[in-house]
Amino acid sequence: MNSRIVAPAPDVKEYEHLSEKERMLAGYPYKPFDAELTRDRLHVRRLIRQYNSSEIDEEDKRQELLKSILHPSCKDKKVFIEPNFRVDYGYNIVVGNNLQMNFDCVILDCARVTIGDNCLMAPGVHIYAATHPLEAQYRKDDENYYELAKPVTIGNNCWLGGHCTIVPGVVIGDNVVVGAGSVVTKDVPSNVVVAGNPAKIIRYLEGAVLPESN
Numbered sequence: 001m002n003s004r005i006v007a008p009a010p011d012v013k014e015y016e017h018l019s020e021k022e023r024m025l026a027g028y029p030y031k032p033f034d035a036e037l038t039r040d041r042l043h044v045r046r047l048i049r050q051y052n053s054s055e056i057d058e059e060d061k062r063q064e065l066l067k068s069i070l071h072p073s074c075k076d077k078k079v080f081i082e083p084n085f086r087v088d089y090g091y092n093i094v095v096g097n098n099l100q101m102n103f104d105c106v107i108l109d110c111a112r113v114t115i116g117d118n119c120l121m122a123p124g125v126h127i128y129a130a131t132h133p134l135e136a137q138y139r140k141d142d143e144n145y146y147e148l149a150k151p152v153t154i155g156n157n158c159w160l161g162g163h164c165t166i167v168p169g170v171v172i173g174d175n176v177v178v179g180a181g182s183v184v185t186k187d188v189p190s191n192v193v194v195a196g197n198p199a200k201i202i203r204y205l206e207g208a209v210l211p212e213s214n
Contacts, residue, residue: 088109119156156174
């Protein structure tokens with residue numbers, strides 16, 4: 001059997017001068033139960049609870065809460081998100097104008113999650129920038145435990161179907177449609193429809209770069 005040994009954690013000398021938050025955002029191993037990160041998560045959970053418990057006619061209240069939940073650059077953007085909505089930190093989520101997210105969407109934004117203009121997300125879309133090491137020894141509840149984060153980027157004019165999942169480190173181009181229930185594990189070029197688990201291109205749209213034929 002041809003197997004490959006997964007490399008251990010990077011040398012701590014590369015990042016020992018960084019705070020746990022800085023390590024998280026830089027993609028280094030980090031301790032998620034650090035006091036600063038724990039405080040940040042608890043803070044946004046309080047805001048999210050207010051958001052999810054708001055009345056259906058309290059749109060102004062929801063918009064004010066979103067300004068405190070999302071990255072500061074989003075405060076003047078047109079954003080509509082149906083409760084329930086879940087995030088890890090909120091401040092790592094950068095969205096474009098005219099974002100519409102349906103019920104029960106989740107964004108685990110341990111790294112930056114960037115979403116372009118005019119994007120639609122159906123119910124139950126999950127976007128994960130959070131991940132764990134493959135080596136089991138680093139997932140045990142001891143002093144060696146750490147977590148990892150990889151940024152996710154979604155282009156302009158994308159439509160993500162219900163209950164699809166975007167995994168850490170994925171980049172999705174512009175004008176992409178992701179079929180319902182899909183799991184996107186690799187980068188997706190612009191102007192295509194992808195579907196399945198793992199998601200694969202099932203249709204090329206106008207403007208797509210077609211694969212070269214042999």
